[in-house]
Amino acid sequence: MFYIVIAALLFSNCKNTTVSGEDLIGEWVDSEKADTIYFTDDKNFYHSSKNMNYDHYDYSITGDSILIGYSGKMMILVPKTKHYFELNGDELMFDFSDKECFGFPNEKMHYKRIQKLIIE
Secondary structure, X not given: OHHHHXXXXXXXXXXXXXXXXXXXXXXXXXXXXXXXXXXXXXXXXEEEOOOOOOEEEEEEEEXXXXXXXXXXXXXXXXXXXXXXXEEEOOEEEEEOOOOOOOOOOOOEEEEEEEEOOOOO
């Protein structure tokens, strides 16, 4: 019985770290940088900043990495880039410090979800 209780406690403290695109759906804001991301589904998001307004990107998630491709209004060919990210409830961090991602500053960006979209 003792071993069952210990095993239950150990497994209950483990987090499910698998993130899907559906977990990101909603509006995310980095108020310090005046930067907003709108995840509309598990493949697309729109980005607004001081320099861009509602520009389209596509993405895919593998583990703790996100592959981002620009497909917006400027219609320029930009290679997709892969970045580390963390999702913790309504807090989201992207690490753009190691590799440039078109339209984003080369630093870690910290967003808070201000609205969660419900897709039926």
